[in-house]
Each structure stands twice: as structure tokens, then as C-alpha cells.
Amino acid sequence: MAPLSKWCVVTNTTAPDLAGSAVHGELGALHVYHRGPAGTALPADPPFVLDVATLAPESGSRDPVMSTTVRIDPDAVTVRVSALNENPVYYAANRMRGLFAYFTDLLLAPLVLPALGLPVALTDTAIGHERGTLLRGVSRLPDGIVARTCYNAGRWLTDVADSHDPLGDFSDPHRDDPLDAGEAQLDALAAEIRRIDATTPEGTGYATLLSGGIDSGTVTHLAATAGLPVTPYSVATPWGDELADAAELCAELGIGLEAVRLTEDDIIASIPEAVRWLGVCEPEVVEVALTATSVQRLGAVPADRVLLTGYGSDLINAGLYRPFDHRDDLIDQVLSAVDRTRRSNELSNRMPLAYGTRVHHPFWAWPVMRVALETTPECKVREGREKYHLRTAMSRRVPEPIAWRKKIAVHHGGGLQDGVTRRLEKETGSTDRQAVYRACFTELLDRAAQGELEPRDPWAIFEGAVRRVRDVSPPARG
Structure with a gap:
């Protein structure tokens, strides 16, 4: 069975590159793009709450402290991030243009950021801790926060509130x-x-x-x-x-x-x-x-x-x-x-x-x-x-x-x-495994920009990553 990624994007602008891949709804001042599990659909009218773990409307059976949710109102979006933060929500904004997006899949960035008037670029560091992701201008929302973006007096404003971290107990x-x-x-x-x-x-x-x-x-x-x-x-x-x-x-x-x-x-x-x-x-x-x-x-x-x-x-x-x-x-x-x-x-x-x-x-x-x-x-x-x-x-x-x-x-x-370490060193001539995985991400990102959100040919991606690493690695010592 081939995978089909499931995700949701909430933004205050249209994202044309997403239109062919998801159900698009205009809910008040917001645009919602949703591709959920088979048989699920978002309500036609807000307000409603999306469970990020299931990408289906919240059933109310999960612990609110331990579940991440997105609440959509006609003029506001509220993201509550669980204390454990297993399922990520990403955020990007162009403050000069007053545009923003929350999205649940990092590989959507090449389709979302251009709609905000933002470039798609990798961070300079391999780990990518600038904002918690490998992409510039894209933040992974941290655990335990409530982020709310609402339309007020002709402007979109975001405020973030923190909550008690249960690990501190x-x-x-x-x-x-x-x-x-x-x-x-x-x-x-x-x-x-x-x-x-x-x-x-x-x-x-x-x-x-x-x-x-x-x-x-x-x-x-x-x-x-x-x-x-x-x-x-x-x-x-x-x-x-x-x-x-x-x-x-x-x-x-x-x-x-x-x-x-x-x-x-x-x-x-x-x-x-x-x-x-x-x-x-x-x-x-x-x-x-x-x-x-x-x-x-x-x-x-x-x-x-x-x-x-x-x-x-x-x-x-x-x-x-x-x-x-x-x-x-x-x-x-x-x-x-x-x-x-x-x-x-x-x-x-x-x-x-x-x-x-x-x-x-x-x-x-x-x-x-x-x-x-x-x-x-x-x-x-x-x-x-x-x-x-x-x-x-x-x-x-x-x-x-x-x-x-x-x-x-x-x-x-x-x-x-x-075994993996030995194979990667043989393929690339480098002992830097992280460089290979980062190169894979780059290959995936390039394909996502063309609408390929699932890796159809893993060997093409892997071999492309190997070439990237070989191009920048010093020759292996004989």
C-alpha cells in the first residue's frame, strides 16, 4: 500500500498549490486545506476543533492537556499544543503583509511559504534549531503553549500563552x-x-x-x-x-x-x-x-x-x-x-x-x-x-x-x-550520517515543491542524497 500523507493547513490567504491535494474551505476570514483519513470531513461551519493526532474533528474523549488541537472560528485560529507535543504543528508568518499559516506537515512548506510571500530555504545548521525545524522562517510550536491568531480592528494579531510543564512535577x-x-x-x-x-x-x-x-x-x-x-x-x-x-x-x-x-x-x-x-x-x-x-x-x-x-x-x-x-x-x-x-x-x-x-x-x-x-x-x-x-x-x-x-x-x-553506518560510509566516502539524512530532506523538499509529498521512488531520493554528500565531502583516505 502506497502512503498518502494526511495534513491540515489553516491560513488567512489562498494557497493555490494546495488546492488539488486537499479539500479547501473558506471559513469566515480563514482558508482551511484538509486531507484527512478516509471517511473524515471537517464541519462546514465554524467553530470546530481538529484533533492533530487523528486529523479528524475532536471527539472530546482525549485529555486536553495531552492532546494537540486546532480550534477554528470565523475570525480566529487557536492552537493548543499538548505537554508531550508528539504531533507537530508548524507556523510561518509574513508580518509585513499580515499573512500567516499553521500547518501539520513540514513537507508542505514549499507549497505554503510562497503563498505567504516567503522564500523556501534550509537553515544553515544541520540540526536546524533556529526555530525547531530545518527550514528558515518555519517554527515548530513548542509544548504546552496556546497560540491564538485573530482578526482585530483590521489586523491579524497573534498572542501566545504558556502553561505549566507537568515534567516539572x-x-x-x-x-x-x-x-x-x-x-x-x-x-x-x-x-x-x-x-x-x-x-x-x-x-x-x-x-x-x-x-x-x-x-x-x-x-x-x-x-x-x-x-x-x-x-x-x-x-x-x-x-x-x-x-x-x-x-x-x-x-x-x-x-x-x-x-x-x-x-x-x-x-x-x-x-x-x-x-x-x-x-x-x-x-x-x-x-x-x-x-x-x-x-x-x-x-x-x-x-x-x-x-x-x-x-x-x-x-x-x-x-x-x-x-x-x-x-x-x-x-x-x-x-x-x-x-x-x-x-x-x-x-x-x-x-x-x-x-x-x-x-x-x-x-x-x-x-x-x-x-x-x-x-x-x-x-x-x-x-x-x-x-x-x-x-x-x-x-x-x-x-x-x-x-x-x-x-x-x-x-x-x-x-x-x-550496518547502516558502514553502508552510508561506503556510499558517500563520509562518516557524517547526519549529512546524508539532511541531504535526503533536501531531496524530499525539492520533490514536495513539485507536489510529490510522498516519496514514490526511495532509491532516486537516496541516490540524489548520496550525490549531494559526495559533492561536498573531502575524498576518503585510502
């Missing part, structure tokens, strides 16, 4: 018993999986991306023991796999395991899409996303299954901690890791929406996160083992070798990061 965690803290987190996870199932049509099948680790293993165990019809899928790469470890848990649960065998070219060809849906080029972020992107792009998991992942657990449970001297150091590491995701887009819903699939990250539900952030460093790291509390609780449910298996990061488990 967890500088002194109090759950200090490993077993109790682990059990509390498992209870919260089980409740989240039940919530997901309650909102899923009866008879729907489930899938998990199962490695040998405790995170995806916990989600798989809880889903299976809750009676959900779940099929685990485990990814193997040419550089390694965790199939035997995954099979061990499946045997314990009495369920089958589906192996997904990716070739090197499968993974490399997924780089343009990973960059496309993320809109960033930081190597760690892109490479963590490559497995899920490959699975999605190749249709390795049937589209009618709801996919449950273990993503996010490393961040909230100190799974990738650095050596520390004081408990406050680890608390800061965890909070900083969560904070970074508010700009990385790694937990956004953009790719699943494009493919028409449903993906949930139970560890990233706020009730689960809250329990984890309330857990003390002494529970999370003990005797040299990370996620000690979670492993302690899971060891009451699965054999100890499964619960206490050595941690391997998602992009390391199949040797993926090292």
Missing part, C-alpha cells in the same frame, strides 16, 4: 520500592491496553514488534494474557536478530512468532521515508525509526492489525542511562530524554495516518509515564541493571532469564545502526 520521585513501582507500572500498562481494546472494533487482531527486550516483551505479555488476539513480529536484519529470544517468550505464552527478514537494501531504502515522516535529520532519531519505517513501508504487518509497541520505555525507565554520580543526575537524564521527544517527532502519528494503520505506544500513555516518572533512580538502576523495577515485577510472570535479559537498544538489536 517529577524532580523528586517517591516510588522507592522496586517491586511496588514495577507492579504499579504494569497495572497502568494493562489499563492502557484495555483502553485501547475498548476503542477498537470487536474482532480486530493485534500485533507487536517483539525483540528480545523487556519493553516489547512486557507489552506482548500483557496483551496476550489479557486475551487479545495478538501476533508478535520480530525483525531480523543481515547484521543480526533477536529471533531466538523473542521465540522464548512466545513459547512461554503459547503463541506463534512471525519473523520479518529485512535485507540491507530494505533498510537503506527506508531512510528517505523515515526522514520524510520525522522532518528531522539527527542520526539517533532517524535510525531508531528505521525498523518501524521498514516494517510499515513493506507491509510486513497486515494493515488491519492494531500494532502495539514498546517504544518510550527506555526514555521513562532509564533504559539507556549514562553513568551518574548522584540520583539527581539520573532524574535529570530521564526528564531530559522525555523533553527531547517533544521536538523529535519520533512518537508522532504521521506515518500510521499515511498508511491507514493504527499504532499505539502503551508506555507513552500519560498514566503509565506518570508512574514511571514517580519512580526513584534507586529503583530504576540497581546492581548495574537498568529498568530494575520493571524486570523485578516481570520476573513474577515470566522466567528470570527472560525478565533479566541484557538490554539492547532498538536500533542496535539487529546490528542495524552499525
Whole structure:
């Protein structure tokens, strides 16, 4: 199945380049361009509220603090950004001409900025922290703000209000018993999986991306023991796999395991899409996303299954901690890791929406996160083992070798990061992976300007990116 990006643009001017790709509505003084999931349509008359995660009218069932919404009135647009900011909203304005636009997909910039009388240009820095994006003049709205642009006395004016950051409430965690803290987190996870199932049509099948680790293993165990019809899928790469470890848990649960065998070219060809849906080029972020992107792009998991992942657990449970001297150091590491995701887009819903699939990250539900952030460093790291509390609780449910298996990061488990690094160095003669990912973004941007918002030929994009890097890189030493 080819992806079709879903997005919304709210502006006070016409954007002719968007007209052929979306439903266009003139709502009072505003123009709205919307391409949502099949069967969704925006109301004909404002006011109404759009849920940015689903790009459908808000149902009212989500926590307003933890969901990003766009409210459209005849003479105003109000964007409320969630505290976790998983799904981005971008903003650009030409103040001299009084024109602005809010949009939910960074690759729309070449079609939106000209309508505002603004140029399309990359930032000078690779990371692109000028305004939180890789494009000049385009801002990614930060977490927890309310931005309102309204028509007043013949002018469009914008004001921005900040709100309390809930991460600030967890500088002194109090759950200090490993077993109790682990059990509390498992209870919260089980409740989240039940919530997901309650909102899923009866008879729907489930899938998990199962490695040998405790995170995806916990989600798989809880889903299976809750009676959900779940099929685990485990990814193997040419550089390694965790199939035997995954099979061990499946045997314990009495369920089958589906192996997904990716070739090197499968993974490399997924780089343009990973960059496309993320809109960033930081190597760690892109490479963590490559497995899920490959699975999605190749249709390795049937589209009618709801996919449950273990993503996010490393961040909230100190799974990738650095050596520390004081408990406050680890608390800061965890909070900083969560904070970074508010700009990385790694937990956004953009790719699943494009493919028409449903993906949930139970560890990233706020009730689960809250329990984890309330857990003390002494529970999370003990005797040299990370996620000690979670492993302690899971060891009451699965054999100890499964619960206490050595941690391997998602992009390391199949040797993926090292394999990708070697391939990129061979292709470009450079060790700068970020330059390759940035060049992919540039290639994508050029195609988006021509109306190609989904990468139809990933190899053409990748090869174009390689040429760009080769053109500026010094020759490799022999």
C-alpha cells in the first residue's frame, strides 16, 4: 500500500498549490486545506476543533492537556499544543503583509511559504534549531503553549500563552520500592491496553514488534494474557536478530512468532521515508525509526492489525542511562530524554495516518509515564541493571532469564545502526550520517515543491542524497 500523507493547513490567504491535494474551505476570514483519513470531513461551519493526532474533528474523549488541537472560528485560529507535543504543528508568518499559516506537515512548506510571500530555504545548521525545524522562517510550536491568531480592528494579531510543564512535577520521585513501582507500572500498562481494546472494533487482531527486550516483551505479555488476539513480529536484519529470544517468550505464552527478514537494501531504502515522516535529520532519531519505517513501508504487518509497541520505555525507565554520580543526575537524564521527544517527532502519528494503520505506544500513555516518572533512580538502576523495577515485577510472570535479559537498544538489536553506518560510509566516502539524512530532506523538499509529498521512488531520493554528500565531502583516505 502506497502512503498518502494526511495534513491540515489553516491560513488567512489562498494557497493555490494546495488546492488539488486537499479539500479547501473558506471559513469566515480563514482558508482551511484538509486531507484527512478516509471517511473524515471537517464541519462546514465554524467553530470546530481538529484533533492533530487523528486529523479528524475532536471527539472530546482525549485529555486536553495531552492532546494537540486546532480550534477554528470565523475570525480566529487557536492552537493548543499538548505537554508531550508528539504531533507537530508548524507556523510561518509574513508580518509585513499580515499573512500567516499553521500547518501539520513540514513537507508542505514549499507549497505554503510562497503563498505567504516567503522564500523556501534550509537553515544553515544541520540540526536546524533556529526555530525547531530545518527550514528558515518555519517554527515548530513548542509544548504546552496556546497560540491564538485573530482578526482585530483590521489586523491579524497573534498572542501566545504558556502553561505549566507537568515534567516539572517529577524532580523528586517517591516510588522507592522496586517491586511496588514495577507492579504499579504494569497495572497502568494493562489499563492502557484495555483502553485501547475498548476503542477498537470487536474482532480486530493485534500485533507487536517483539525483540528480545523487556519493553516489547512486557507489552506482548500483557496483551496476550489479557486475551487479545495478538501476533508478535520480530525483525531480523543481515547484521543480526533477536529471533531466538523473542521465540522464548512466545513459547512461554503459547503463541506463534512471525519473523520479518529485512535485507540491507530494505533498510537503506527506508531512510528517505523515515526522514520524510520525522522532518528531522539527527542520526539517533532517524535510525531508531528505521525498523518501524521498514516494517510499515513493506507491509510486513497486515494493515488491519492494531500494532502495539514498546517504544518510550527506555526514555521513562532509564533504559539507556549514562553513568551518574548522584540520583539527581539520573532524574535529570530521564526528564531530559522525555523533553527531547517533544521536538523529535519520533512518537508522532504521521506515518500510521499515511498508511491507514493504527499504532499505539502503551508506555507513552500519560498514566503509565506518570508512574514511571514517580519512580526513584534507586529503583530504576540497581546492581548495574537498568529498568530494575520493571524486570523485578516481570520476573513474577515470566522466567528470570527472560525478565533479566541484557538490554539492547532498538536500533542496535539487529546490528542495524552499525550496518547502516558502514553502508552510508561506503556510499558517500563520509562518516557524517547526519549529512546524508539532511541531504535526503533536501531531496524530499525539492520533490514536495513539485507536489510529490510522498516519496514514490526511495532509491532516486537516496541516490540524489548520496550525490549531494559526495559533492561536498573531502575524498576518503585510502
